[in-house]
Amino acid sequence: MTQKMVEQYQAQIKCLVALDSIIFGFDGEELKLLLVKRGVEDDGSTWSLMGGWLRPDEGLEEAANRILFELTGLTDIYLEQLYTFGAPHRDRVERTVAVSYFALINVTDYQERVSHTYEAHWFSMHELPRLLFDHGQMVEQAIERLRYKASQHPIGFELLPEKFTIPQLQKLYEAIFDAPLDKRNFSRKILSTNLLEKLDEKQRGYSKKGAYLYKVNEEKYQKQFNTFLNFLPNGGT
Amino acid sequence: MTQKMVEQYQAQIKCLVALDSIIFGFDGEELKLLLVKRGVEDDGSTWSLMGGWLRPDEGLEEAANRILFELTGLTDIYLEQLYTFGAPHRDRVERTVAVSYFALINVTDYQERVSHTYEAHWFSMHELPRLLFDHGQMVEQAIERLRYKASQHPIGFELLPEKFTIPQLQKLYEAIFDAPLDKRNFSRKILSTNLLEKLDEKQRGYSKKGAYLYKVNEEKYQKQFNTFLNFLPNGGT
Numbered sequence: 001m002t003q004k005m006v007e008q009y010q011a012q013i014k015c016l017v018a019l020d021s022i023i024f025g026f027d028g029e030e031l032k033l034l035l036v037k038r039g040v041e042d043d044g045s046t047w048s049l050m051g052g053w054l055r056p057d058e059g060l061e062e063a064a065n066r067i068l069f070e071l072t073g074l075t076d077i078y079l080e081q082l083y084t085f086g087a088p089h090r091d092r093v094e095r096t097v098a099v100s101y102f103a104l105i106n107v108t109d110y111q112e113r114v115s116h117t118y119e120a121h122w123f124s125m126h127e128l129p130r131l132l133f134d135h136g137q138m139v140e141q142a143i144e145r146l147r148y149k150a151s152q153h154p155i156g157f158e159l160l161p162e163k164f165t166i167p168q169l170q171k172l173y174e175a176i177f178d179a180p181l182d183k184r185n186f187s188r189k190i191l192s193t194n195l196l197e198k199l200d201e202k203q204r205g206y207s208k209k210g211a212y213l214y215k216v217n218e219e220k221y222q223k224q225f226n227t228f229l230n231f232l233p234n235g236g237t
Numbered sequence: 238m239t240q241k242m243v244e245q246y247q248a249q250i251k252c253l254v255a256l257d258s259i260i261f262g263f264d265g266e267e268l269k270l271l272l273v274k275r276g277v278e279d280d281g282s283t284w285s286l287m288g289g290w291l292r293p294d295e296g297l298e299e300a301a302n303r304i305l306f307e308l309t310g311l312t313d314i315y316l317e318q319l320y321t322f323g324a325p326h327r328d329r330v331e332r333t334v335a336v337s338y339f340a341l342i343n344v345t346d347y348q349e350r351v352s353h354t355y356e357a358h359w360f361s362m363h364e365l366p367r368l369l370f371d372h373g374q375m376v377e378q379a380i381e382r383l384r385y386k387a388s389q390h391p392i393g394f395e396l397l398p399e400k401f402t403i404p405q406l407q408k409l410y411e412a413i414f415d416a417p418l419d420k421r422n423f424s425r426k427i428l429s430t431n432l433l434e435k436l437d438e439k440q441r442g443y444s445k446k447g448a449y450l451y452k453v454n455e456e457k458y459q460k461q462f463n464t465f466l467n468f469l470p471n472g473g474t
Contacts, residue, residue: 009253009330009331012290012291013253013254013290013291013292013293014251014252014253014254015251015253015254015291015334016246016249016250016251016252017250017252017334053249053250054249054250054252054323056250056325056332057325058325059324059325060321060323060324060334081320081321083318084297084318084321084336085297086254086296086297086336087296087297088293088294088295088296093242093246094246097252097297097334097336099321099334
């Protein structure tokens with residue numbers, strides 16, 4: 001490397017790098033957000049996303065996973081990179097670039113682990129406390145991405161039992177979009193995708209009539225959403 | 238802020254922050270990539286994406302735009318944030334986190350400006366030179382994102398003339414997916430979206446028969462792709 005290049009490197013500013021994860025949870029009824037308690041910050045906030053700093057020998061995703069584990073005990077969560085936030089004064093103390101990740105998990109499946117940590121709590125999306133820095137903006141962007149994904153592909157089957165009813169799936173969609181959906185329309189349209197297999201069993205105990213159970217046809221699901229031009233009826237050419 | 242918090246900040250590593258933009262161009266025939274010439278690097282590469290370092294008072298997108306302008310003269314390009322790369326040794330000199338952006342533009346529209354800079358050149362995607370660092374990986378990820386978008390929504394109308402033929406649109410899709418598409422199927426399927434309006438004019442000079450010209454129905458386009466549950470036939474409920 002030339003002296004000129006060394007000087008170029010030395011002339012640049014350096015930033016702290018933070019990882020912040022937005023963990024959404026579905027409990028069968030509503031969408032929740034996992035937050036950790038912090039001391040009172042200068043801006044009056046006391047709750048934060050799953051955030052921490054990058055270490056010297058870590059990759060970004062590795063760091064996000066390590067921080068999530070340290071704060072909540074959660075492991076084996078697939079974190080998807082969302083967006084990187086780097087406005088000059090987003091952290092008032094030092095210039096910090098924050099790489100955000102998000103995930104949507106089943107609250108019940110992970111409840112035991114999360115409840116063993118004293119710092120992490122699930123909040124209803126309708127009752128979020130004031131969040132640190134630009135974490136509120138991160139949450140908004142994550143919701144937007146989640147809605148986009150849910151509008152492009154049927155998602156979230158992994159949050160439901162293996163056998164589920166159409167009303168259960170509808171609840172998930174209503175939670176993601178925070179809006180009621182017409183029952184008959186939702187049912188007709190989701191069934192018209194031909195991705196669900198009707199089983200010869202009914203869910204018991206909820207009503208006299210009972211609702212039929214369905215499962216996802218994994219093969220069709222993979223095939224349909226790996227087809228190119230899938231905005232066109234019947235997929236690609 | 239408490240002394241403990243100050244110490245926490247001081248204990249963290251700091252990184253250089255780079256912005257790298259992947260600028261795809263469509264020239265009516267194929268997909269191209271805009272690259273800038275650099276001196277020979279330690280890894281033998283001589284070409285790079287539109288890359289540079291963050292300045293103290295810049296936001297990330299602002300920096301990406303400034304760097305693109307400095308290297309190519311291009312302005313008013315909508316850069317979409319793609320992904321942030323931060324593997325520990327991706328830059329051998331100093332730990333650098335790179336935030337990547339991408340855009341797809343019409344080569345012809347911007348040719349004059351780009352050709353006035355001696356450093357920037359369009360390369361066919363089939364004849365890319367060896368790229369700096371992990372820039373090859375960035376390009377792959379950008380292509381993947383572009384294909385995903387093109388598979389979910391019809392895209393790229395802004396790269397075509399206001400009035401275009403179905404074969405012109407097909408060329409764009411073939412360029413993005415780097416694959417030939419069946420003419421009859423493509424035509425049938427793209428027309429079945431009902432997003433295009435057939436005009437009472439034909440394109441001249443290409444064949445005796447001529448191909449009909451179409452334009453996008455902006456209203457339908459906006460409506461259809463802002464509908465939620467748009468993976469379901471006829472959009473949401």
